[in-house]
Amino acid sequence: MKTFEHGVARRRRDRRHPVLRGEELFRVIASIATLRDKDYQKRELELTKKLELAGALRDVANPAFRPQKWEKLLAYLREAHPHFIEVTDFVARRSTPSTRGREPLRIPPLHLWGEPGLGKTHYANDLAQALGTPIRRHSMENAQTSSLLLGTERHWSTATQGLIFQQIGLGAVANTVFLIDELDKAP
Numbered sequence: 769m770k771t772f773e774h775g776v777a778r779r780r781r782d783r784r785h786p787v788l789r790g791e792e793l794f795r796v797i798a799s800i801a802t803l804r805d806k807d808y809q810k811r812e813l814e815l816t817k818k819l820e821l822a823g824a825l826r827d828v829a830n831p832a833f834r835p836q837k838w839e840k841l842l843a844y845l846r847e848a849h850p851h852f853i854e855v856t857d858f859v860a861r862r863s864t865p866s867t868r869g870r871e872p873l874r875i876p877p878l879h880l881w882g883e884p885g886l887g888k889t890h891y892a893n894d895l896a897q898a899l900g901t902p903i904r905r906h907s908m909e910n911a912q913t914s915s916l917l918l919g920t921e922r923h924w925s926t927a928t929q930g931l932i933f934q935q936i937g938l939g940a941v942a943n944t945v946f947l948i949d950e951l952d953k954a955p
Contacts, residue, residue: 769794773824782832782872784825785942793819815929818938826942829901832867841898849891855880859895873899873943879951889949896945904935909950 769790776786793816800812831838845856855878865871880888889905896903906916919930929937935944 772820776824779825782830782866783828785828785872786824787826787936787942788819788824790824822938826936827940828872829899829941829943830866830873831863831899832873834900835867838863838867838898845891845894845898848894849887851882851886852880852891855891856895859899863899875899889947892945892947896947899945901941901943901945902935902939903945903947904931905947905949906931907949909953 772790772793773786775784779786796812797816800809800816803809803812831841842856842860846853849856858878859875862875863873866873880891882888892905893903916931919928919933932946935946936942
């Protein structure tokens with residue numbers, strides 16, 4: 769557990785964030801031994817091995833780390849996406865505590881709506897780039913279920929983790945932008 773959680777207590781809170789506690793990981797490992805199906809055990813052990821190798825901490829993307837570039841990118845967002853100036857200003861206000869101190873970047877979920885062709889997806893891509901974080905897009909246009917977001921059940925031969933777990937638990941950055949596109953077409 770000490771190896772998995774190495775550096776958690778001494779981390780810079782504005783730069784690194786724990787996404788999983790060691791006790792949670794070891795609880796899952798202990799429960800894997802109780803699985804009857806060897807295929808389930810094998811898949812779960814492979815996943816826990818990936819988590820162990822990744823460790824508990826993930827990087828935190830934050831425009832405060834590069835303030836001059838952030839100001840230029842904010843100006844670009846305002847100029848290139850005038851329909852979303854209120855959103856850009858909101859994000860800028862939310863990033864201020866992290867640019868003035870060592871607070872982590874906290875932006876609540878945003879819901880962009882408007883006519884087709886307005887540039888919502890393009891804006892989300894540019895916003896993620898300005899924030900310095902990866903973006904993961906998932907279109908609900910043809911989705912039959914939410915299994916891609918949440919993952920599929922273990923009993924399916926093609927069982928996978930959901931994209932949220934993949935991006936945060938197995939990814940490199942703790943605060944990825946998730947774009948759930950065409951939400952109005954979701955089942």
